Structures are given as structure tokens and as C-alpha cells.
Amino acid sequence: MWSIRNEKGLTLVEVTGVLVLTLIIISSLIYLLNQTHAGVSDVKSKEQIMGQSRTITNHIVSTVRKGFVMADGDYIDLLPLTGTGGQFVKYHFDNINNTIEVEHRIANEADIVPTTSTKYILSNQVDSIRFKALNGEMEISLTMLMPNNSTYTTSTTVKSIIRK
Numbered sequence: 001m002w003s004i005r006n007e008k009g010l011t012l013v014e015v016t017g018v019l020v021l022t023l024i025i026i027s028s029l030i031y032l033l034n035q036t037h038a039g040v041s042d043v044k045s046k047e048q049i050m051g052q053s054r055t056i057t058n059h060i061v062s063t064v065r066k067g068f069v070m071a072d073g074d075y076i077d078l079l080p081l082t083g084t085g086g087q088f089v090k091y092h093f094d095n096i097n098n099t100i101e102v103e104h105r106i107a108n109e110a111d112i113v114p115t116t117s118t119k120y121i122l123s124n125q126v127d128s129i130r131f132k133a134l135n136g137e138m139e140i141s142l143t144m145l146m147p148n149n150s151t152y153t154t155s156t157t158v159k160s161i162i163r164k
Helices: 012-065
Strands: 073-075 078-082 088-094 099-105 118-123 126-134 137-145 151-159
Touching: 012 078, 012 118, 012 126, 012 137, 012 151, 088 126, 099 126
Parallel strands: none
Antiparallel strands: 073 126, 078 088, 088 099, 099 118, 126 137, 137 151
16 A cells, blocks of 8 residues: 655645644634733723722712711712811812812811811712702712723712701
8 A cells, every 4th residue: 555644744735734723723812811801901990990989989978977068059060068167178070181189178186277278189080970968968979981981870878967
């Protein structure tokens, strides 16, 4: 019988076939790794933004529960809360930069109110925020910008210990 085997080694067609199959397998693995990484990054970003949402809501709730009061009404871009002895906390929403900024002048542990206020940004992923105050009760509705142009909305109600 005749042997079909080539004793000289692999032919160019065989080498090319092996290279093509190897490239297909490696490309598929790289694509899958890239998709997995993108998915993990997306989930991480969403969790971070949801954490910022909780931080903002908890900050406002904590301020109201400390005795800072607000006048009845609907507030969209600015929520002014007042305390005793010249203390205040203002939450300002900037819809151009999607930020929510806090400005406050709060007494320290020795009950000394500083002469200047402090400002800082809580988040730069805010789509909208709305406050509705009535009879010492405040509804907070916060919408955050998520990756892929989606939004996340959370809302809560807090009662003030002091009525204005």
C-alpha cells in the first residue's frame, strides 16, 4: 500500500490552517475577556453611583434629624435648612454640571458656630433632585445618571424633630 503521509513535514496548507484556527480561538478568548471586563466595569460604576445616591440621601436625612428645619414648599434646585444660632445647611443642584453641592455652617463639638461656611460636592452624577416639605415632613426624590444613559431613582421621607 501506498503511504499518503508526507515524510518531509507539514505542508503550507496545513500550517496555514493551524494558524487560522489558533487565531480564531485566541480572538474569541480576547473578545470574551473584553466583554467580561466591560460588564464588571459597568456593574462597578453602577454600584458606585448607587452608593453616592445613598450618601446624598443619608446626608440630607441626618441633617433634618439633627434639628435643621425647612419652610413648607417644593424645592427643585436649592434646599435651605436653618438651625439655631446662625447655623445652616444648603443643598444646591447644578443641572449643567450634574452636581449636588452642600454648603454649611454647623457648630462644632464645643457649640461654636464658625464665621465662614464650608462647601463641597457630594456627587457629579445627579440627574435631578426634588424636595417637598410640608408640616415638618420632607419627601426627597433623587435621580442619578447611570452608565449607558440610564437613570436610577430613589426616594424617601423624613420627619423633622422641629416644626417651623
